[in-house]
Amino acid sequence: FVIIHQVYELWFKEVLHELDYLQELLRANDTPLAAATLKRILTILKTLVAQIDVLETITPLNFLAFRARLESGSGFQSHQFREIEFILGKKGRPSFERYPEGSENRKRVERRFNQPTVWDAFLQYLATNKYPVPKALLQRDFSQLYEPSSEVQRILVEVYKKNPTVAQIAERLVDLDEGFMEWRYRHVKMVQRTIGTKPGTGGSSGAEYLMTTLNQPAFPDLWAIRAEL
Structure with missing residues (x-):
């Protein structure tokens, strides 16, 4: 259990690096x-999902044997996972308010909170490729959640129908979004089979809370256009 979560932190560090690099490439x-960087991130995501298989070999009784030693330790403490959420656009102020004021982790998460997301970089990529992305979206407040845009969706429909090169990047972003949603789903099921409806070690409601994080796409415009293609 501990080893898997330590390994996750190593992978999270790599994913953050790759997501930062991806944004640079999209802007350039x-x-x-x-496309190559997205493929690498997707491969890492598959590894993260596969490692849940190891965690699921821990039975409820196995977990109870050492759960008390975890004390208040939980996934909430992973500032790197919060950074990944923010860089993908899943921003919420309570996510970083759990870190002590002035701490290095708090500074890192706050910095990510105010920075552009992968989706913002993709919108810039579309604009660079001569698509009429609204200026208000390119200059929006990056600390706010992105709201689905009918104008962007119209652009994306055109991209899919007429520009296979740009559409390829859009599809890899769908893969990225789906990959994270798959990891969240597997994580929820692992928690349910291990502790059932018991509260989490970090003070959350456990699986009940985790269920609320499902089916929340990071790139809603890419999902909204499916019926239009």
Whole structure:
């Protein structure tokens, strides 16, 4: 259990690096390298999901044997996972208010909170490729949740129908979004089979709370256009 979560933190560090690099590539309009970087991130995500298989070998009684030693330790303490959520656009102020004021982790998470997301970089990529992305979206307040845009959705429909190169990047972003949702789902089921409806070690309601994080896409516009294609 401890080893898997330590390994997760190593992978989270790599994912953050790759997501930062992806944003640079999208802003530079480097489609081939952006596609390659997305492929690498997706491969890492598959590894993260596969590691849940190991955690699921721990029975409820196995977990209870050492749960007390975890004390208040929980996934809430992972500032790197919060950073990943923020860089994907899943922003919420309570997510960083759990870190002590002035701490290095708090500073890192706050910095991510105010920075552009992968989706913002993709919108810039679309604009660079001569698509009429609204200026208000390109200059929006990055600390706020992105709201689905009918204008962007119209652009995406055109991209899918007429520009396979740009559409390839859009599809890899769908894969990225789906990959994280798959990891969340597997995580929820692992928690349910291990502790059932018991509260989490970090003070949350456990699986009940985790269920609220499901089916929340990071890139809603890409999902909204499916019926239009």
